Structure formats: structure tokens, C-alpha cells
Amino acid sequence: MFRERVSEDIYVFTSEMYAQATAGAVVSAEGAVVIDTLAFPVETQEIKDFLEKQVGTTVRYVINTHYHADHTNGNCFFTHAQVIGHKLCRELMDTVGRSGLERAQAEASDLAGVKVVLPTILLDEAPIYLHLGKKTLQIFPTPGHTADSVSVLFKEDRILFAGDMMMPVPYIVDGDPDDMVRSLQALPSMGLENVVQGHGEVILRGEIDEAVKSAVKYLDIARRKVDQAVKRRKPRESLREISIEACGKPRIALSGVVTKLHTANLLSLYDRMTK
Numbered sequence: 001m002f003r004e005r006v007s008e009d010i011y012v013f014t015s016e017m018y019a020q021a022t023a024g025a026v027v028s029a030e031g032a033v034v035i036d037t038l039a040f041p042v043e044t045q046e047i048k049d050f051l052e053k054q055v056g057t058t059v060r061y062v063i064n065t066h067y068h069a070d071h072t073n074g075n076c077f078f079t080h081a082q083v084i085g086h087k088l089c090r091e092l093m094d095t096v097g098r099s100g101l102e103r104a105q106a107e108a109s110d111l112a113g114v115k116v117v118l119p120t121i122l123l124d125e126a127p128i129y130l131h132l133g134k135k136t137l138q139i140f141p142t143p144g145h146t147a148d149s150v151s152v153l154f155k156e157d158r159i160l161f162a163g164d165m166m167m168p169v170p171y172i173v174d175g176d177p178d179d180m181v182r183s184l185q186a187l188p189s190m191g192l193e194n195v196v197q198g199h200g201e202v203i204l205r206g207e208i209d210e211a212v213k214s215a216v217k218y219l220d221i222a223r224r225k226v227d228q229a230v231k232r233r234k235p236r237e238s239l240r241e242i243s244i245e246a247c248g249k250p251r252i253a254l255s256g257v258v259t260k261l262h263t264a265n266l267l268s269l270y271d272r273m274t275k
């Protein structure tokens with residue numbers, strides 16, 4: 001796991017085991033808040049050790065940006081924390097989250113000890129606020145990657161933890177492309193210093209507009225290409241020939257995982273258009 005400080009008392013942790021997934025933390029005199037936990041227990045344990053042993057604080061809250069296992073598997077290790085998430089996040093973790101974890105644990109021994117811990121402080125359409133020391137955290141819905149996606153804004157620092165709304169390639173298989181575009185387009189006017197992506201490197205102030213534009217453009221091109229294929233009655237499998245570069249994104253990000261995400265995007269867009 002890789003750790004960096006993005007602002008006074010705000011940290012970002014990046015997984016070296018799973019698709020550069022990120023987690024975050026803010027430390028105050030009143031305790032700490034963790035934003036997302038990592039897929040594998042060893043890495044979440046490293047975050048916990050850093051905060052509790054090195055910094056010497058207690059984690060009071062864990063915020064889940066959405067229900068996917070690579071962001072929630074570590075909830076169970078923060079035994080004294082209350083978990084915050086979207087109402088739908090709780091429902092999805094309680095159903096598909098539980099069955100997914102069972103399947104994953106049957107395959108991977110390094111997930112031993114992971115238990116589903118559901119959010120108990122919930123938001124729906126309206127934002128909720130958390131005050132901790134001198135920091136104000138605004139937690140608000142940003143659907144698109146999934147229906148339960150939320151982002152966390154540090155109001156004073158202007159740092160946004162965007163969850164998987166922001167990734168090197170937008171991933172909408174479990175979500176909705178129109179919602180995604182709406183969520184993304186709200187970012188440029190927010191006056192942000194940094195955007196912490198759900199996967200990949202932190203986006204700096206001068207790069208945010210371009211990152212949003214590029215994500216929206218990718219979705220637009222991908223949709224047009226799939227639409228064309230559907231109109232020409234091309235078989236579903238032919239979509240695999242549409243490269244990620246042809247949709248305006250490089251194939252190198254997240255150690256190449258983006259090409260798999262891209263193909264899955266195309267196939268899911270096809271299924272949406274043909275059902």
C-alpha cells in the first residue's frame with residue numbers, strides 16, 4: 001500500500017494489491033474518519049495501524065462511497081467506528097455484497113476474516129454533513145458508477161473523494177451512463193483543489209476540467225459506437241474489436257485493467273440498447 005498526504009491531516013492510501021483502489025482518512029483532535037476500506041485485510045490493517053499506532057488516533061467513522069467489495073471489505077476491521085453510506089449501499093451490501101463475499105472467500109484465502117459490516121448512518125437524496133475538529137465533510141449522492149455512489153467533499157480544503165465516479169476510465173456496467181455524465185459535470189464548478197479517484201492517481205486542480213471532459217467524451221464515443229453496431233445488426237461479440245483508444249482513452253492506466261473495464265462497458269451498453 002502506498003500512502004500520501006494531500007492536505008493537512010488528510011491522507012490517501014492506494015492499494016498495491018488490487019487495481020490501485022484508494023482509501024482516505026482525515027485525522028483530528030476528535031478522532032479520525034476513514035473513507036472507503038481496501039479489498040484485502042492486510043492493506044486495511046496497514047491503514048488502521050498507521051492511524052491508531054503511528055498517528056495515535058481512533059477511527060470514529062468509516063464512509064463507504066459505494067457497496068463494491070474493493071471499497072467495503074475492510075469495514076469490519078474498524079470495530080469501534082460507525083459506518084456511513086447511501087441507503088441503497090446498505091441494501092446492496094446486505095444482499096449481493098454478502099453472496100459476492102462468500103464466492104470470493106471460497107476462491108481467495110487472503111480474504112479470511114472479512115465480514116460484511118453494513119452502514120448504519122444513511123443518506124438518500126439529500127447530503128449529510130459530518131463535523132470533526134476543524135473539518136466539515138459533505139457526503140452527497142453521485143450516482144453513475146452504481147446507483148448507491150456517494151462522494152465526500154472536504155469543504156474547507158476543497159478536496160473531493162469521488163469514489164468510482166472518477167476513474168481512469170468511467171465504468172458503468174453496474175450503473176447508468178446518463179447519471180454518470182450528470183454526476184461528472186457537476187465537478188468543474190465546485191472549485192476543487194484535488195479529486196481523489198476511486199482507483200488511480202490523485203487528480204490535481206489544473207487537471208480536473210480535462211479529466212471530466214475526457215470521461216464524458218469517452219462515454220459519448222462509446223455509446224455512439226455501440227449504437228452504430230446495433231443499427232448495423234452487428235453481433236455482440238464484434239464490439240470487442242472497438243479499442244479503448246478509439247474511444248479516446250489510453251490502454252495503460254491501472255496496469256492495463258482499463259481495457260477489461262472498457263470491453264465490459266461496451267457489452268453492457270449493447271445489452272441496454274438491445275433489451
Ligand SMILES: [Zn+2]
Pocket residue numbers: 021068070071164198199
Ligand atoms: Zn472500485
